[in-house]
Amino acid sequence: MKTLGYYNGKYGELDEMTIPMNDRVCWFGDGVYDAGPCRNYKIFAIDEHIDRFYRNAGLLDMKIPVTKQELKELLEDLVAKMDTGNLFVYYQVTRGTGIRNHVYPEGTGNLWVMLKPAEISDGIKPIKLITTEDTRFLHCNIKTLNLIPSCVASEKARQAGCQEAVFYRPGGRVTECAHSNCHIIRNGTLVTAPADNLILPGIARAHLIRKCKELGIPVNETPYTLEDLYNAEEVIVTSSSNLCLHACEIDGRPVGGRQAELLETIRKALLEEFWDATKEEA
Incomplete structure (x- = not known):
């Protein structure tokens, strides 16, 4: 795959993916995210990023629908589906799905992943x-x-x-x-x-x-x-x-x-x- 989008178990090319209008992200931007580089199909500092992701979700009382280990395995599995192993690996959790209301809906959040080709700058050029x-x-x-x-x-x-x-x-x-x-x-x-x-x-x-x-x-x-x-x-x-x-x-x-x-x-x-x-x- 050239790009990849994932939403609660479904995945495909980014321009083919859709989400429910009632996902809280549409009304309130109600979610947290993390991201990092991948090279040769290896996600750099993955454990540090996942730890921060869960910590940030916890600060906003969001429930990520998978464990840390399950998320790590999911990300590695999705990376393996890509045509190139040099990637930007992005993931987010939104609070959930429900009719627009400022108070929180019950249940776990919605998990998103986005992968696209990317290279790390060598930092030489100012x-x-x-x-x-x-x-x-x-x-x-x-x-x-x-x-x-x-x-x-x-x-x-x-x-x-x-x-x-x-x-x-x-x-x-x-x-x-x-x-x-x-x-x-x-x-x-x-x-x-x-x-x-x-x-x-x-x-x-x-x-x-x-x-x-x-x-x-x-x-x-x-x-x-x-x-x-x-x-x-x-x-x-x-x-x-x-x-x-x-x-x-x-x-x-x-x-x-x-x-x-x-x-x-x-x-x-x-x-x-x-x-x-x-x-x-x-």
């Missing part, structure tokens, strides 16, 4: 960023389907000829990007926003922090500001789709380029971890 005020709600730590502010910010970035938008809160605190985490190198230290309710604690973020500690690079998980961002020695953007990108421009201003060797050490270490975990079987 990206351009814009900044925009973070007007999202105060549950950014939960990976919900309510992504309108992120969509608006992503479109602003596209129109500005940039690849991502960096959110900041009143007072100038940088939180994260529209669909990535954002970090800086300051005085040779990785500085990343704390994993509070204002950011999604990304799996790639966790790998970045862990790898920096392994490499002996200091890590500081404290808030930082727009001024810190503009003056950073390097600006790093991470996500499960792109494990380690770096910025050369923010809001039209040149940034970074002052810790190139350290940045390259981090980039190579993260990519090598990914290549090794997803290498083709001999």
Whole structure:
């Protein structure tokens, strides 16, 4: 299959799939999701992603209709049906199906899966960023389907000829990007926003922090500001789709380029971890 959609046991090419109009996602965006890369038919960091998926569903009292192990086996089985093993693997659970009503329906949720061909960037080419005020709600730590502010910010970035938008809160605190985490190198230290309710604690973020500690690079998980961002020695953007990108421009201003060797050490270490975990079987 070139693409694959799955809904509660049924699957097919994405453009052939349909869902009930009364799925709660249609009325309220009532669901959570997770996603990650796959290479050579091996889903990277699958256990970490599934753990986060179940944790986020639990925070919103959603009942996933399968166990963690069943979901893992399902995803691996669906991946095996694809024409290519280099994929973006996306899955979500919605609260269920029922006539539009703000209160929750009874029963378990609806499970969705989407697979499409995708490649991980090697992170060599720098990206351009814009900044925009973070007007999202105060549950950014939960990976919900309510992504309108992120969509608006992503479109602003596209129109500005940039690849991502960096959110900041009143007072100038940088939180994260529209669909990535954002970090800086300051005085040779990785500085990343704390994993509070204002950011999604990304799996790639966790790998970045862990790898920096392994490499002996200091890590500081404290808030930082727009001024810190503009003056950073390097600006790093991470996500499960792109494990380690770096910025050369923010809001039209040149940034970074002052810790190139350290940045390259981090980039190579993260990519090598990914290549090794997803290498083709001999």
